[in-house]
Amino acid sequence: MKRLIILTVLAAGLCRTAGAQDTAVIYGTLADTIGQPLRGTVRVDSGGRGVVADGRGHYRLGVPAGRVILRVAHIGFRTLVDTVTVAAGDSLERDYRLPAAAVELQPTIVTAAKRSQLLDRAVTSVALVSDTDLAHRAVATVDEAVNRAPGVLFLNGQVNIRGSSGFVEGLGSRVLLLVDGVPANQGDRGGIDWDMVPLAQVQRVEVVKGAGSSLYGSSAFGGVVNLITHDIPVGSHARVRATGGAYANPPADAWRFRDYTGGLGGLDVTGSYGTQALRGSLTLGGRHSDGYREQDRSDQWETAGKAEWLPQPGTRVSASGAWTSHQYEVFPTWCVPGACDTRGQAFQPFMIDRSGRGSYTRSDHGYIAATLDRTPSARFAWQARGSWLRTHFTDFNPDDWSVSNRLGAELRGVVRRSGGDDRVVTLGVEGAHSDVTSDIFGDRGQVGDHSQVELGAYGEAEQLVGPARLTAGTRLDYFSVDGAKQTAVLSPRIGAVLPTGAGTWRASAGRGFRAPTLAERFVTTRAFGFDVIDNPDLDPETAWSFEVGNALPLASWGRLDAALFWTEARRLLEPTFVLVPPDTVPKIQIRNVSRARLRGLDASLTITPFASPVSASVAYTFVDARDLATDSLLAFRPKHLLTLAADYRWRAVSVGADFRYTSRIDRIELEPVFGHDPRVAARVLDLRAGWQRRSLSARLLVTNALNYIYNLVPRTLEPVRTASVVLTWTY
Amino acid sequence: MIAGMRNRVAYAALVTAALACNEGLQPDTCPGICGTVTFRGALPDSTQAVYVVAYHTFPHSRDSLFTFQPSVGLLRALPLDGVPAFYALPVNTGRYEWVVAVWVKQGFNLSNADSTLREAGYYRDPANPAQPGVVNVSAPQPDSIDFVIDFGQMHRPCTYYAPPCP
Numbered sequence: 001m002k003r004l005i006i007l008t009v010l011a012a013g014l015c016r017t018a019g020a021q022d023t024a025v026i027y028g029t030l031a032d033t034i035g036q037p038l039r040g041t042v043r044v045d046s047g048g049r050g051v052v053a054d055g056r057g058h059y060r061l062g063v064p065a066g067r068v069i070l071r072v073a074h075i076g077f078r079t080l081v082d083t084v085t086v087a088a089g090d091s092l093e094r095d096y097r098l099p100a101a102a103v104e105l106q107p108t109i110v111t112a113a114k115r116s117q118l119l120d121r122a123v124t125s126v127a128l129v130s131d132t133d134l135a136h137r138a139v140a141t142v143d144e145a146v147n148r149a150p151g152v153l154f155l156n157g158q159v160n161i162r163g164s165s166g167f168v169e170g171l172g173s174r175v176l177l178l179v180d181g182v183p184a185n186q187g188d189r190g191g192i193d194w195d196m197v198p199l200a201q202v203q204r205v206e207v208v209k210g211a212g213s214s215l216y217g218s219s220a221f222g223g224v225v226n227l228i229t230h231d232i233p234v235g236s237h238a239r240v241r242a243t244g245g246a247y248a249n250p251p252a253d254a255w256r257f258r259d260y261t262g263g264l265g266g267l268d269v270t271g272s273y274g275t276q277a278l279r280g281s282l283t284l285g286g287r288h289s290d291g292y293r294e295q296d297r298s299d300q301w302e303t304a305g306k307a308e309w310l311p312q313p314g315t316r317v318s319a320s321g322a323w324t325s326h327q328y329e330v331f332p333t334w335c336v337p338g339a340c341d342t343r344g345q346a347f348q349p350f351m352i353d354r355s356g357r358g359s360y361t362r363s364d365h366g367y368i369a370a371t372l373d374r375t376p377s378a379r380f381a382w383q384a385r386g387s388w389l390r391t392h393f394t395d396f397n398p399d400d401w402s403v404s405n406r407l408g409a410e411l412r413g414v415v416r417r418s419g420g421d422d423r424v425v426t427l428g429v430e431g432a433h434s435d436v437t438s439d440i441f442g443d444r445g446q447v448g449d450h451s452q453v454e455l456g457a458y459g460e461a462e463q464l465v466g467p468a469r470l471t472a473g474t475r476l477d478y479f480s481v482d483g484a485k486q487t488a489v490l491s492p493r494i495g496a497v498l499p500t501g502a503g504t505w506r507a508s509a510g511r512g513f514r515a516p517t518l519a520e521r522f523v524t525t526r527a528f529g530f531d532v533i534d535n536p537d538l539d540p541e542t543a544w545s546f547e548v549g550n551a552l553p554l555a556s557w558g559r560l561d562a563a564l565f566w567t568e569a570r571r572l573l574e575p576t577f578v579l580v581p582p583d584t585v586p587k588i589q590i591r592n593v594s595r596a597r598l599r600g601l602d603a604s605l606t607i608t609p610f611a612s613p614v615s616a617s618v619a620y621t622f623v624d625a626r627d628l629a630t631d632s633l634l635a636f637r638p639k640h641l642l643t644l645a646a647d648y649r650w651r652a653v654s655v656g657a658d659f660r661y662t663s664r665i666d667r668i669e670l671e672p673v674f675g676h677d678p679r680v681a682a683r684v685l686d687l688r689a690g691w692q693r694r695s696l697s698a699r700l701l702v703t704n705a706l707n708y709i710y711n712l713v714p715r716t717l718e719p720v721r722t723a724s725v726v727l728t729w730t731y
Numbered sequence: 732m733i734a735g736m737r738n739r740v741a742y743a744a745l746v747t748a749a750l751a752c753n754e755g756l757q758p759d760t761c762p763g764i765c766g767t768v769t770f771r772g773a774l775p776d777s778t779q780a781v782y783v784v785a786y787h788t789f790p791h792s793r794d795s796l797f798t799f800q801p802s803v804g805l806l807r808a809l810p811l812d813g814v815p816a817f818y819a820l821p822v823n824t825g826r827y828e829w830v831v832a833v834w835v836k837q838g839f840n841l842s843n844a845d846s847t848l849r850e851a852g853y854y855r856d857p858a859n860p861a862q863p864g865v866v867n868v869s870a871p872q873p874d875s876i877d878f879v880i881d882f883g884q885m886h887r888p889c890t891y892y893a894p895p896c897p
Contacts, residue, residue, distance in 0.1 A: 252758040336767075336817045346759040346819055530814070577812070586812060680755055709755040 024086040027060040028095040029053070030072065038098060040074030045081065045467050045499055065089070069467045069499065072096045078556045081501050100611075101556040111178070111206040111226040113460065113471075114215045114426055115414050120551050123471050123495025123508040124212070125563045125602060127151060129205040136647060136656060137688060138699040138726040140243060140266060140287070142202060143194035146225055149207045150604040150619030153641055153662060156713045159192065161209050162565055163598050163623040164222020166636035167669070167713050168575060171590070172517045176212065176219040178226040180320065182369045182387045185219050187406030187434035188441070190517030193365050193391065197322050198302045200241065200268045200283045203230040209602065210565060211512025211545035214493035217430065217456045217477045221514040221543060222567075229320065232272050232279035232308055238731040239270045245724025247292040248707050250350050254343055257350045262290035264724065268302075280307040291329070292720045293350045295357065298328035314375040323366030330395075332356030333715035336677075347677065349709065349717040358397040365391040382413040398526065402438035404518075422464035426473070430456045434518065441522040450518045453480045460493070471495040471508075479515050481536070489513045489540055503552030503560075512567075513542045520573055520590040531587045533580070539592050543569040549602075557612075562603035569596040575669060595628040598637070616646040633667040636713070638681075652693050658686040665712060674714035682710045682718070699726045763801075763822035763868050764830060766876035768852070769815045772883030779835045780808040781851060781880065783818045785866065786829040791893045796844060800827075809880075827866040830854040832880045845896075849885035854878045 030038040030053045037057030043050025044063055053059040063070075065088035073079040077098035086092045107130075112122035119126060127149040139145045143154055153160045155167040165174040172190040176183060179197055186193065205227055212220035247262040268285030283304045291297050304322035311317070335342060335353045342348045369387035389406040412428035435451040442448025460473025474492035479485075493510030516538035525532050549563030572594035577586040604619040621641040625634035640663040647656035662682040668674055685706050690699040700723070707721035764785055784799035784806070800822040809816050809832070820830075831854075836847040854876050856864040866876055889896030 254758045342761070342765075346761055346765060349756060678756055678759070683755070709757075711756070 022065055022088055023062050024065045024088060025060060025091040026063055026068075026070070026084065026086060026094055027058075027091060028093045029057040030059060030074065030096050030098065031057050032077065033097050033099050035097075038074045038077065040072060040077070040096075040098065042070055042072050042096075045069040045071045070094070071499075072098065074098055077101055078553065081499060083501055099556045109206050110181070110228070111224055112208050112212075113424075113462070114181075114412065114428070115424070117421075120499070120504045121469060121497050122208075123493075123497055123506050124510075124547055125151075125209040125506075125549055125561070125565075127207040127209065127604070129207070131203050134199070134202065134204070135697075136654070136690065137658070137686075138690070138701045138724075140199060140724075140726075141194060142197060142199050142205075142227060145199060145202065146194075146205055146207065148643070148645075148658070149205065150643060151209055151602045151621040151641065152207060153638070155636055156716050157192075157194065159225065160637075161207065161223035161225075162567075162600065162602060162621060163625045163634070163637040164567075166634065168573075171519050171523070171575075172514065172573060173219060174221040174223075174514055176216050176224045178216075178224060179322075179367065180229055180369070180371070181226065182367070182371075182385060183216075183219070183406075183408055183432070184367060184389055185406075186365075186391050186404060186517075187389060188391065188402055188404035188436035188438065188517065189519040190219060190514075193324070193363070195300060195302065195324050195326055196365060196367065197227055197229070198268060198283050198285050198304050198324075200239070200270050200285065201229045201281075201304045201306070201322070202227050204228050209563075210508070210547050211491075211493070211510045211543055211567070213477075213489075213491035213512040214473050214475050214510050215426075215458055215460060217458075217475060217491070218454065218479075218489075218513060218515040218540070221512040221541065229306060230281070232274045232281045232306060234274045234276060234279070236731070237272045239728065240267070241269075241726060241728045242267050243287075243724055243726045245701075245722055247290070247719075248721035248723075250720070251707055251709060254345055255348065255350050257294045257348075262292060264289040264722070274308075277310050278308070279310075281305065291331070292722070293331055293334075293717055294352050295329045295359070296331050298326065300324060300326045300328075316373040317371070318373075319368070319370045321366065321368035324364070326361075326363045326365075328361055328363075330356065330359035330361055331716070332359055334711075334717060336715075347715075349711065349715075353715075356397070360396040361393055363391070363393040365389075365393075379416050379418070380413065382411070384411050385409065400438070400440045400525065402436060402440065404434065404436040404438075406432060406434045408432040421462075424462045425459070426461075427459045428457070430454075430458070436518050436522075440525045441518065443524065448522060450482055450522050452482075452515075452518055454478070454515070467499055469497040471497075477513075477515075479540075481518075481521065485536070487515070487540060489515075489542070503550045505548070505550050506563075507548045509544065509546045511542065511544055513540045514573070515540045516573055516590070527588060530577075532575075533578075533587050533589045535589050535591060538573060538590060539571055541569065541571045541573050541592065543567050554607075557609040558605060558607040560603070560605050562601065564599075564601055566599040567597070569594070569598070572596055593629060594634075596626065596634050597628055598623060598625045598634070600624055613649045614646070617644070619643040635667045635669045636665055638663045638665050638712075652691055654688075654690045654692075656688045658688075660684045660686075662712070668714055670714065677714060680710050682712065683708055684710075684718075695730045697728045697730075699728075700724075701726065762819055763824075764820040764827065764866055764876050765818065766830075766854070766878070767815050767817050768809065768832060768878060768880050770811075770813055771879055771881040774811055774813075774882055775834075775836075777837050778811065779837045779839055781811060781835065782806050782808060782833050783820060784831060784833055785820055785822050785827040786831070787825060787827055789828045789863070789891070790888070791891065793845070793889070793892065796848075796888055797841075822868060824868045827868065829863045830866055830876055830878070831863075832878070834880075834882070834885055845887060845889055848888055850888065850890070851882060851885045852878055852880035 030040045042059050051061045067085045070082045078101040107119045147154045159175045177192045208224040212224045243266045245264050266287035270283040272281035285302050287300045289298045302324040306320040309317040334349045335351050336347050340354045367389040371385040373383050375381040387408045392403045394401045410430040415425045417423035432454045437449050439447050456477040458475035462471045472494045477489045479487045491511045495508035498505045521536050522534045546566045552560045571592035575588050576591045578589045579586050600623040602621045607616045625637035627634045642661040644659040664681040687702045687705045702723045704721045832851040834849040834851040839847040854864045856862045
């Protein structure tokens with residue numbers, strides 16, 4: 001027995017000796033740039049080991065022998081990443097001086113991996129529009145907020161991320177909209193109602209660029225936009241926001257179309273009450289606009305609510321919903337000679353084609369969603385959700401209508417090994433049923449009923465390998481249209497993130513797809529003077545997206561993020577002229593026609609000097625979009641998109657400006673019809689000023705301050721100079 | 732002090748540059764004669780292009796056939812997709828006796844004009860639609876010189892010569 005004990009002790013000693021030979025020690029001090037000790041952390045970047053420095057800034061850390069990446073951090077100071085090589089059994093002294101930083105807390109995002117993660121750990125590019133951005137810019141609608149994100153461009157309400165969507169009159173979106181993670185694209189047209197959620201409810205926006213179908217399925221072809229609504233605070237709170245403003249008159253007398261100055265205004269009220277266990281908020285609002293052009297008035301009423309119940313730690317039940325009623329006159333296209341009295345002008349951008357006089361739409365839409373989040377342990381969390389999205393529109397001149405529903409459900413689990421983040425697995429199943437009843441989805445004016453079922457299962461794993469994080473996952477989607485046409489699509493994605501001394505590198509390759517919407521398959525209507533005919537046999541469009549990017553912190557004053565992207569798209573759904581015998585006039589039909597390649601550069605520089613009243617940002621996107629089938633430019637993809645922003649704050653006062661340049665769109669669809677129309681590059685300058693004192697704030701916003709007159713889609717004028725004042729009272 | 736002044740100068744230059752770059756859409760008066768043409772009949776397979784041109788005086792001979800305005804370099808072919816098309820002729824002020832659509836056959840050249848050009852429709856006198864309408868181009872310019880192009884009713888140029896071709 002004694003012999004056994006001696007053997008055991010010897011074996012343990014040998015093991016310890018062998019282990020010591022594989023490890024080393026790094027020691028030293030942490031201090032700020034003037035030598036004051038810091039009780040910061042030093043940890044091996046690959047996850048495991050870390051220590052906290054003592055009160056004199058001394059630390060001592062055991063590390064694996066060899067090449068080690070250390071991350072040195074202290075809140076309020078810039079994080080340093082250091083790469084050292086240390087031999088087994090050796091020790092190495094490293095002293096660190098951390099420069100102060102305004103904010104070194106990394107943003108946490110929830111969209112790129114369908115779970116919480118640090119921004120720098122996302123394998124694809126993510127742009128954020130923070131609550132500060134929303135407040136500074138005093139925007140009134142969600143699309144105005146999203147339009148400020150780098151690499152994002154709206155073409156008459158249709159969102160493009162790195163040139164993803166082009167412009168197809170809202171028939172299908174290659175970007176998926178989420179509201180707190182719940183898909184919110186229309187069930188019939190697949191487009192996005194940007195007024196679905198009042199902006200007052202939105203706390204921040206996450207824009208994930210590139211194909212996201214491996215987690216989100218259809219529509220996440222070119223990216224995902226997630227609107228994150230406000231958390232409800234404990235206690236009683238309220239906010240009242242009033243907006244009033246005016247549109248500039250046309251800059252030339254020849255373009256005047258009314259004898260008064262158009263105005264706009266709105267009021268929204270939000271109230272919330274919360275205890276530790278139960279919370280709720282409600283927003284009511286309304287807006288009116290005279291519009292900036294002929295036949296452009298709109299009135300909107302909106303309401304949104306959210307409730308949360310937290311019965312026990314780790315459990316949250318939430319329910320949310322919104323309803324918007326929007327009545328608006330429709331500006332069909334601007335008029336040219338022969339279509340109205342142009343007063344001798346070659347075109348009248350503020351006046352409408354007389355054939356569209358009286359066009360008017362009433363659009364009612366909303367959603368309700370319920371979510372159960374459970375985190376039973378640090379290793380496992382799951383979420384179940386259900387949602388119902390309903391859209392209903394009625395058009396007058398031409399008279400048509402549509403009612404659609406989209407019922408969705410999802411069950412998702414996230415497993416973390418040892419409760420940490422060195423291995424994370426996300427698994428889920430998702431289903432949706434969309435239906436539409438409409439007089440433009442039937443045969444020649446008849447009322448048609450159609451439905452589509454979508455089922456998807458997905459899984460993605462993230463594994464820490466040395467300093468790198470590797471991600472691999474896939475999703476299988478199954479579609480059935482009217483219970484007949486069935487399609488299955490597999491969407492894999494791999495990615496990697498590697499922190500280095502020269503920034504954090506990321507790379508990803510993933511497949512995106514978009515199933516044809518019910519509208520693209522079945523719509524029969526008239527557009528641009530042509531009949532639009534149905535095509536029930538459409539197939540999903542698919543794409544492979546590749547990206548390599550780097551996020552580089554710049555001392556204590558900024559952050560540079562740049563990415564090269566490349567997308568190869570197949571069977572793109574595009575409107576096409578077809579001649580159906582015996583007709584002699586062509587008709588428009590959506591077809592799987594194009595092979596396309598979109599590649600380019602997406603870069604942004606954010607400058608936020610520590611303790612400086614000035615902040616600025618520059619974002620630039622270059623897109624080379626080619627239609628490979630016809631060896632021509634892809635329509636509606638401007639090559640260059642540049643955004644400059646600067647803000648200055650002095651005590652309670654702030655001023656700022658945004659400048660946005662969009663290069664001239666070189667090619668449009670329906671070139672024979674609109675090809676001779678003038679097109680120019682867009683140069684839009686927005687100015688803003690704000691004042692805040694206690695619970696009151698006032699903001700002056702002048703959008704398109706130069707009153708630059710331009711259009712991005714055919715014969716559709718973009719907004720003119722608009723001056724508005726926003727008064728906010730917060731309790 | 733000097734550095735501060737430089738900053739202000741640079742700032743002012745930046746603002747000025749930003750303000751000076753307004754090259755958006757500008758009012759564009761009709762450059763001469765404008766209107767909308769509508770189409771009838773089937774477009775011949777041998778079509779090369781269709782243009783709208785204007786004559787100060789009616790071309791009653793082969794010699795005056797090419798005295799139209801605008802000059803050849805400013806001619807823009809009409810879209811031929813069957814939908815009504817807007818046209819704009821950049822012509823000088825003055826009186827125009829004939830605003831006419833000219834169909835051009837594939838293989839056209841100056842020597843075979845009589846057989847490869849056709850009158851496909853023209854602006855008609857509102858008071859007497861059997862006759863060509865006279866257009867006076869002055870300020871404000873006319874913008875509704877509308878007429879029909881009928882591919883089933885085209886005529887050779889010599890139809891209008893004096894004497895006309897057989």
